[in-house]
Amino acid sequence: MKKTFLSLGLVLVAAAPLAAQNINNSDHSSTGTTLSTFGGMFSPSNGGGSVSTATPGMIVIGATASTSLSSGGARSSITNTAIPAAAGAAVANLLSGAAGSVAVVQGQLNAAGAPTAETAAVMAAMAGLGANPSPAAVRNAVQKYNAMIAASSAAFLTNAPPVLLAIHNALTAFSAPLMAAK
Amino acid sequence: MYISCTSCDDLSPLSLVKSLGDHCMGSFRTLLAASVIVATTVARSAGAQQSAEDLRAKFRLPVPEVGLATETGRFPRGAPGTSSGSPIAFGANWNDAFIGGGLQAPVRYSANGDADGSVSMGFGLGNASDIAGVEVAINALSTVRSGVGNRVGLGFKAHKILANNWGVALGMQGVQLNSNADDRNSIYGVATKAFSLEGTALSQFQGFTWSGGIGTEAFQTAGNLNSGKHGVGIFTSAALRVNDASSVILDWAGQDLNLGVSFVPFKSLPLVLSPAIADLTGASNANLATGAGAKKTGPRFTLGVGFAFKVNPTAPAPSAAPSMLVINATAVQVDAEKVAMAAARAEDERRRQVADSRTEDERKRVADAAAAAEKSRAIAAAAEAERSKNAAELDAVRATLAKIVYYDFDHDEIRDDQKASLDAKVPVLQANPLLMIRIAGHTDERGSDEYNLALSQRRAASAKRYLVSRGIAADRIETVGFGEERPVDVSNTEDAWAKNRRAEFEITAGGESLKVPPR
Numbered sequence: 001m002k003k004t005f006l007s008l009g010l011v012l013v014a015a016a017p018l019a020a021q022n023i024n025n026s027d028h029s030s031t032g033t034t035l036s037t038f039g040g041m042f043s044p045s046n047g048g049g050s051v052s053t054a055t056p057g058m059i060v061i062g063a064t065a066s067t068s069l070s071s072g073g074a075r076s077s078i079t080n081t082a083i084p085a086a087a088g089a090a091v092a093n094l095l096s097g098a099a100g101s102v103a104v105v106q107g108q109l110n111a112a113g114a115p116t117a118e119t120a121a122v123m124a125a126m127a128g129l130g131a132n133p134s135p136a137a138v139r140n141a142v143q144k145y146n147a148m149i150a151a152s153s154a155a156f157l158t159n160a161p162p163v164l165l166a167i168h169n170a171l172t173a174f175s176a177p178l179m180a181a182k
Numbered sequence: 183m184y185i186s187c188t189s190c191d192d193l194s195p196l197s198l199v200k201s202l203g204d205h206c207m208g209s210f211r212t213l214l215a216a217s218v219i220v221a222t223t224v225a226r227s228a229g230a231q232q233s234a235e236d237l238r239a240k241f242r243l244p245v246p247e248v249g250l251a252t253e254t255g256r257f258p259r260g261a262p263g264t265s266s267g268s269p270i271a272f273g274a275n276w277n278d279a280f281i282g283g284g285l286q287a288p289v290r291y292s293a294n295g296d297a298d299g300s301v302s303m304g305f306g307l308g309n310a311s312d313i314a315g316v317e318v319a320i321n322a323l324s325t326v327r328s329g330v331g332n333r334v335g336l337g338f339k340a341h342k343i344l345a346n347n348w349g350v351a352l353g354m355q356g357v358q359l360n361s362n363a364d365d366r367n368s369i370y371g372v373a374t375k376a377f378s379l380e381g382t383a384l385s386q387f388q389g390f391t392w393s394g395g396i397g398t399e400a401f402q403t404a405g406n407l408n409s410g411k412h413g414v415g416i417f418t419s420a421a422l423r424v425n426d427a428s429s430v431i432l433d434w435a436g437q438d439l440n441l442g443v444s445f446v447p448f449k450s451l452p453l454v455l456s457p458a459i460a461d462l463t464g465a466s467n468a469n470l471a472t473g474a475g476a477k478k479t480g481p482r483f484t485l486g487v488g489f490a491f492k493v494n495p496t497a498p499a500p501s502a503a504p505s506m507l508v509i510n511a512t513a514v515q516v517d518a519e520k521v522a523m524a525a526a527r528a529e530d531e532r533r534r535q536v537a538d539s540r541t542e543d544e545r546k547r548v549a550d551a552a553a554a555a556e557k558s559r560a561i562a563a564a565a566e567a568e569r570s571k572n573a574a575e576l577d578a579v580r581a582t583l584a585k586i587v588y589y590d591f592d593h594d595e596i597r598d599d600q601k602a603s604l605d606a607k608v609p610v611l612q613a614n615p616l617l618m619i620r621i622a623g624h625t626d627e628r629g630s631d632e633y634n635l636a637l638s639q640r641r642a643a644s645a646k647r648y649l650v651s652r653g654i655a656a657d658r659i660e661t662v663g664f665g666e667e668r669p670v671d672v673s674n675t676e677d678a679w680a681k682n683r684r685a686e687f688e689i690t691a692g693g694e695s696l697k698v699p700p701r
Contacts, residue, residue: 078240103672117586117622117686120670134426135246136388142243147688149241151584153577154234157241168241175246 069166076165077172087162091170097128108163113156118148126167129174138174145171234573262428263444263486264374264391265419266458267435268401271349271374271393273317273341274306274490280319282454282488289327290466291476298326305493310343317341321355334359347376356400370397370417383635383663388423397436404437405468431458437466440484456486575698580689582606583619587645589683591626594640596648604645607687608652613699616692620660621645624686626679627666639663645685660690 068074069088076083090108093101102123109119125141145167149157264270274280280303287297304319319337322330339353354369372395384390395401395417402415419433421444428445442458460482467478585607587600596604611617623642625634642661650656671678689696 115584116670117584117684118688120668124668134388139246142245146242146245149238150689150693151580152238152241153581154237154573157234157237160241164241168243171243175243 091166095130112161115151264421266431266433266440266442268417271351275315278306280490285485314342349374368400391421394418401436404466408469454488587685609699618691623663626682635665
């Protein structure tokens with residue numbers, strides 16, 4: 001790498017004194033070079049780089065998690081019990097952004113005693129997450145979920161409704177590749 | 183006597199008594215059975231009773247960090263561009279390669295309205311998030327008017343990613359392979375920052391990227407260029423990432439003010455299209471000597487097409503394949519089974535010891551152990567009761583802090599009937615000086631988005647003012663407005679609207695060491 005820098009430096013120093021002639025940018029089509037067209041491909045994080053997009057792998061994970069939840073075959077890693085298919089399907093619908101899915105899941109959580117404001121924030125963060133599980137969106141959903149847990153009573157968590165377990169499973173699945181990347 | 187329960191699925195106290203009854207002979211059966219019941223009950227109650235904090239810890243998830251871009255496969259999903267003509271500080275790294283082309287119609291200063299094009303290709307070396315990356319490109323300009331290969335130059339860019347999504351780069355374009363390319367020997371330095379819009383009024387967008395830099399030759403003003411001078415100029419660009427697939431870009435590239443969009447038409451193909459209107463203001467005509475084939479031109483259409491790919495598609499990447507999830511799930515299940523088996527083995531061992539206690543001394547020791555176990559249980563129960571009491575008090579404190587304040591329609595003043603909620607938070611905040619909170623204002627769905635956003639911010643601010651007026655330091659309270667975007671009740675009724683006109687309170691720091699305020 002040091003050699004690369006040295007070489008680059010030599011090129012720059014050697015080239016700099018040369019007077020440019022006939023430069024008027026009439027040849028330059030502005031968007032055709034690597035300077036701009038590819039810019040977004042190599043940007044980090046939230047500003048427009050590929051990391052803020054949902055990777056194909058994460059979309060597959062979302063689909064797998066949704067299918068597992070809907071089938072009733074998922075087990076909660078908290079209680080080690082099976083998550084009922086109905087609860088799993090409700091959360092899978094939420095992840096897909098299906099119409100009315102927020103009201104269904106939110107209703108079940110609130111009925112079980114979940115804190116209303118924090119639950120609404122979780123719903124907003126998770127609605128449609130499966131269709132676009134970008135790292136930033138997953139992180140946001142996990143943060144909102146944790147805020148809901150922090151505001152939850154012991155009674156609610158002791159008798160956690162199945163949809164809460166399904167949400168925990170889904171977010172665990174979405175977080176896994178991001179945690180592995182750390 | 184040894185009672186084997188390895189084949190026994192039912193470990194309930196009743197079944198154990200029955201088991202003992204079947205196997206034990208003698209007058210100590212009742213005592214032994216009682217001791218088993220006590221011990222089993224102790225074990226179960228210890229497992230069943232958990233504090234609120236323990237429960238929260240079980241449910242809490244680790245927050246993933248959003249790191250740098252790395253994707254699997256030869257063709258990672260594309261991302262729209264962030265500039266329209268000027269350099270940015272992010273670039274290709276090792277294993278990245280790209281090819282693309284550009285079109286402008288008409289060509290700048292063309293007397294007869296000719297179009298022209300360019301072709302570029304290149305690759306990356308190093309790693310910008312490690313020591314540095316170096317992007318190397320070969321650019322063939324004026325491919326239509328002059329022919330491919332007649333105006334060719336190399337481009338180099340050394341780029342480095344810094345903390346907080348900053349990047350810096352030093353580069354040169356137009357390093358001549360043959361003569362006449364008109365961007366030659368242009369050196370530049372540029373800084374770029376990618377901003378998250380999370381938690382801002384623009385949170386519906388995915389991000390914002392700004393770049394700014396200084397460069398020689400091709401980056402100097404048109405006035406200088408057309409006068410044959412060799413100075414330096416500045417360039418800057420801003421891009422709003424609208425969604426996964428598109429961005430809007432405004433770019434001052436040195437001579438031209440460009441307005442463009444960039445989009446990724448296919449989800450599974452890293453193809454990027456970036457059309458733009460270049461030179462919106464006609465600034466490039468400054469000092470232009472017209473005639474002899476040159477004339478002033480107005481806004482021009484430009485189009486960039488790019489395709490990036492991984493040279494080695496099997497390079498390590500962080501994305502977990504679905505099979506990894508299966509493995510993880512299996513691992514969790516196996517761990518749970520191991521724990522259950524270990525517990526069963528310990529229980530068997532304890533039962534064996536009980537059953538083997540045949541002598542008087544041993545029986546006495548068993549009786550003493552049962553008494554000690556009972557005493558321990560009582561102590562544990564008292565401790566648990568105390569912990570539960572503390573946990574309940576902390577839950578009450580959290581509930582006090584989190585209690586929502588409601589507002590009248592189209593008002594941000596604190597209602598008289600809501601002041602008690604805010605007053606109750608004051609002693610909690612005073613007793614916990616490290617506690618930081620965030621107040622989030624919300625509105626109902628009536629009114630425009632913009633109006634409601636401002637109203638929600640005013641509601642959060644009024645709640646903050648109220649707390650500050652009661653002696654809470656302003657810098658401990660953050661405010662944010664979400665407008666009508668986060669309703670608690672989506673129904674279209676007065677009741678629902680009343681619930682949605684609110685301010686919510688969230689602990690942002692110091693919650694882990696929460697104290698109950700003195701009474």
